[in-house]
Amino acid sequence: MSAFIGCGTALVTPFRHDLSLDEEELRRLVRRQIDGGIDFLVPCGTTGESPTLTRDEHVRVVAITVEEAKGKVPVLAGAGGYNTAEVIALGNELRQVGADGLLSVSPYYNRPTQEGLYRHFEAIARGVRLPIVLYNIPGRTGVNIETPTLCRLAAIANIVGVKEASGNISQMAAVAHAVP
Secondary structure (H helix, E strand, O other), rough: OOOOOOOEEEEEOOOEEEEOOOOHHHHHHHHHHHHHHOEEEEEOOOOOHHHHHHHHHHHHHHHHHHHHOOOOOEEEEEEEOOOOOHHHHHHHHHHOOOEEEEEEEOOOHHHHHHHHHHHHHHHHHHHOOOOEEEEEHHHOOOOOOOHHHHHHHHHHOOOEEEEEEOHHHHHHHHHHHHOO
16 A cells, blocks of 8 residues: 555745755745645655756755654655666665655656656666656656556556546546556
8 A cells, every 4th residue: 555645745846046955945845734734745856846956956855855754744755757777876865865755757858668668667666665656747758658558567566656647538547447
């Protein structure tokens, strides 16, 4: 059973005017979400500007979120991209700072085949021993995780969910019907 049930907040990453990470504001934002009754937190997703963060900033944002969550709610940290080895390395760093799971967006720009998507996510699941929620947003990535591919991926024990943002209601219904 996944710990990522209910409503999870995709956190923004606050910055100061000099473009440095505003750690104090991030801590306040995380506490506010927890106090408001959120079920889990999602730092460093695309809402959190993950493509614009340095690796150190990315890890620091997740570490701060974990520190402030204090075990009250799980942390589903963003770790996606088109370089499979880099995603695995980042995922393991995020696991070390206490992330409870990963949200991993489909590889963008290079538009892999369905088999390529399967192998990318399978490698991440093998390489990072955390629950993984896939993020399907073809309007942003240029590639759709099709339902048969998602069914294959769902058979991997630590792939526990999908953030389905294809906008295709028929596909969403097919996914809900076909995948546990």
